[in-house]
Amino acid sequence: MRSYYHKQLLVRLLLFFAGVFCYAARQEWLEPGNEAWQGRIFRLLLWAGVFLDILKKFFPSGRLSLGAQKLFAGRYRAADCSAQRLKDSKRRADGYALFVAAVWIGFNLIFFVLYRQGIIGVPELILLTLFYFLSDMICVLYFCPFRLMMHTRCCTTCRIFNWDSMMMCTPLLFIGGIYGWSLAAFAMAVLIHWETLYSRFPERFFECSNESLRCGNCEGNLCRGRLKRRDYSADRNS
Known part of the structure; x- marks a missing residue:
């Protein structure tokens, strides 16, 4: 994995x-209406790359992190957890999630204002989308600031793991057009799917409440090198 x-x-x-090359060589290639074949190919590659990343989150897959897959019934292994403890865990996680949402919206409003004022344009928003797309994988493999904000041990236990699709597509909401709106719509579908199952089956x-999420049962080892694995029993009283 x-x-x-x-x-x-x-x-x-x-x-x-x-x-970055397109931006440096011909910024107009990144404009939605540009008919140059170089720009059309790049925009199509960008759309396909983000679309495929979004699409795979709708289906169970052993190749993806359990953090992105825990919403599926097949990845759930019931554990002995009281209803009150689960309720408290959910309440804390929901509070942190709202905080992250507020920070993310506030941060991206800066770019929206800059775009509306004409200080930045579509090419810059495309680069921002690409930066978010790259940063998403860096967060999984190396360092994730949202893990600090969410107070989670690792990506596997992250309350907002599949929010990343909507986060990546945030700049595309400002751009619109067939490419931007279609990706944003699929990303929103992922978010709704995640939140719906979270609301119905929080135990997953x-x-x-889910044995599969405990360090001792981890099969992905994505946190190797930045966090030592430890048994869940060592965390129960922390």
């Missing part, structure tokens, strides 16, 4: 550098 995610990182890195999302 770690090897798979590193390959995904490489693809996103190449796509990001391709975007917390390690106190």
Whole structure:
């Protein structure tokens, strides 16, 4: 799984550098209405890359992190957890999630204002989307500021793991057009799917109620190198 995610990182890195090249060589290639074949190919590659990343989150897959897959019934292993403890875990996680949402919206409003004022344009928003796309994989493999904000041990236990699709597509909401609106719509569908199942089956999302999310049962090893694995029993009283 770690090897798979590193390959995904490489693809996103190449796509990001391709975007930087287009921006430096011919900014108009990044404009939605530009008919140059170089721009059309790049915009199609960007759309396909983000679309495929979004699409795979609708289906169970052993290649993806359990953090993105825990909403599915097949990844749930019931654990002994009281209703009150699950309720408390959910309440804390929901509070942190609202905080992250507020920070993300506030941060991106800066770019929206800059765009509306004409200080930045579509090419800059495309680069921002590519940067978010690349940063998403860096968060999974190396360092995630949202993990600090969410107070989670790792990506596997993250309350907002599949929010990343909507986050990546945030700048596209400002651009609109067939490419932007279609990706944003699919990303919103992922978010709604995640939140719906979270609301119906919260026990799947917390390690106190789902054995699969505990360190001792981890099969992905995505946190290797930045966090030592430890048994859940060592965390129960923390």
